[in-house]
Amino acid sequence: MFISEDVKYVGVNDTTIDLFEGQYKVPDGISYNSYVILDEKTAVMDTVDINFSAIWLEKVKTELGDRKLDYLVVQHMEPDHSASIAEFLKFYPDTTVVGNAKTFTMIKGFFPDLTITNTLTVKEGDTLTLGSHVLTFVFAPMVHWPEVMVTYDAKDKILFSADGFGRFGTPDSEQAWDDEARRYYIGIVGKYGAQVQALLKKAAALDIEKICALHGPVLSENLAHYLDLYNKWSSYVPEKDGVMIAYASIYGNTKKAAELLYDKLKAKNVDVIITDLARCDVSKAISDAFAYGKLVLATPTYNADVFPFMRTFIEGLTERNYQKRTVAFIENGAWAPMAAKVMAGMFEKSKELNILDKTVKITCALNDASAAQVDELADELA
Incomplete structure (x- = not known):
């Protein structure tokens, strides 16, 4: 050289x-x-x-x-x-x-x-x-x-x-x-x-x-x-005006909601990527989250908390001063959904985050009502 x-x-x-x-x-x-x-x-x-x-x-x-x-x-x-x-x-x-x-x-x-x-x-x-x-x-x-x-x-x-x-x-x-x-x-x-x-x-x-x-x-x-x-x-300025969807799913129902959002954003010509936090290289996922201006986190409630892979991912973001971005939540809970509340709490000390008010709430699996919420979220993100 x-x-x-x-x-x-x-x-x-x-x-x-x-x-x-x-x-x-x-x-x-x-x-x-x-x-x-x-x-x-x-x-x-x-x-x-x-x-x-x-x-x-x-x-x-x-x-x-x-x-x-x-x-x-x-x-x-x-x-x-x-x-x-x-x-x-x-x-x-x-x-x-x-x-x-x-x-x-x-x-x-x-x-x-x-x-x-x-x-x-x-x-x-x-x-x-x-x-x-x-x-x-x-x-x-x-x-x-x-x-x-x-x-x-x-x-x-x-x-x-x-x-x-x-x-x-x-x-x-x-x-x-x-x-x-x-x-x-x-x-x-x-x-x-x-x-x-x-x-x-x-x-x-x-x-x-x-x-x-x-x-x-x-x-x-x-x-x-x-x-x-x-x-x-x-x-901490985003490189790309697009959306990253990061999800964790146990039986596939949260995954289906994340994929539905991905498809709807793609149809709107949004620059969007989707990542399975249980199977990805977490350092790559964290890097991608910093590249994009908007982040959607989708997880089931787990032990009145979030799924462990999601907790690790969010901690990786906040440890590195994640800020100046828009964040939205998709939560799934069969009887007591808590994921969105927990995730919002994890970002409490983060600077200049725009956390969207509307959370997509799934009870067990997607239905017409929660699918409509995904539609609304896609419109807001686009």
């Missing part, structure tokens, strides 16, 4: 992993990206997951040749990027490790027995001159850990963006960047929209031609598209 004449890619692909961070399905794997800058002085941007340290160190050695390695810049201390620090220092013990105060606190936490000979503690806006390449350190706390910083290379106009602009899948994966980057962003960073907005404001003052994230491909074309999406995601 070509970055520039002086900046070399030394990342590795993990195609054996099944769950990223122990919870996100990654059928196309994940990359742990790292970069070497070759100038009068040399620098490595971040390490990799410990399972790939040997492969990564061989790549670093190949790019350096016989040259001394001057700096290791640690932008993010999550173990998928920092776990190889100790192994790295066995081969390059004189290298100066560059980080901020919180970085070094975390290094001590992860590596209590590690002694680092040379360190450089940087503050917001500090620079490091390698020769023609001048690195500027821009702090990005809670994007998505408190020690995170990104680095701007003024010569090649590269933003080394840490986990920002990352994407599931390896750099050469064929899946659409938008969908897998949104799933990555919402799942991992989605709670911290205000902090991402602060970073975007800092980035707006930089002349950026390439974005080198710690996961996924290098971004070098149509950067305005990626920046616009990050602005929308972090300000």
Whole structure:
């Protein structure tokens, strides 16, 4: 992967992993990206997951040749990027490790027995001159850990963006960047929209031609598209003026109501998708809910609550500050429907949600009266 004449890619692909961070399905794997800058002085941007340290160190050695390695810049201390620090220092013990105060606190936490000979503690806006390449350190706390910083290379106009602009899948994966980057962003960073907005404001003052994230491909074309999406995601503005229907069903009756609504919206040329929460990848469902401006939740009452898959889904939304959208409910209850009341309560602390007054109420199974309510809901959503 070509970055520039002086900046070399030394990342590795993990195609054996099944769950990223122990919870996100990654059928196309994940990359742990790292970069070497070759100038009068040399620098490595971040390490990799410990399972790939040997492969990564061989790549670093190949790019350096016989040259001394001057700096290791640690932008993010999550173990998928920092776990190889100790192994790295066995081969390059004189290298100066560059980080901020919180970085070094975390290094001590992860590596209590590690002694680092040379360190450089940087503050917001500090620079490091390698020769023609001048690195500027821009702090990005809670994007998505408190020690995170990104680095701007003024010569090649590269933003080394840490986990920002990352994407599931390896750099050469064929899946659409938008969908897998949104799933990555919402799942991992989605709670911290205000902090991402602060970073975007800092980035707006930089002349950026390439974005080198710690996961996924290098971004070098149509950067305005990626920046616009990050602005929308972090300000919680929907991408699509459409409807997502998310349902949970025990014996199929709630499913029939959800599918009837789907068919009616399709007939009205509404952009609509439907998801079975019991069988989907929940991280994909949460990502889709953030993409669309309207959400319909359909569930039976279960133990005077909602069906467990629906509860998990709503908790996933509210944990990530779901807001600025329209929400409607379809509830089913054979004798004491409670689902709509429970769902509304789960959104009580959410900001700027328009929860529609009319709830579709099903008693056991669809009938003429509840089907008419579905008609009314379709008209309102359309």
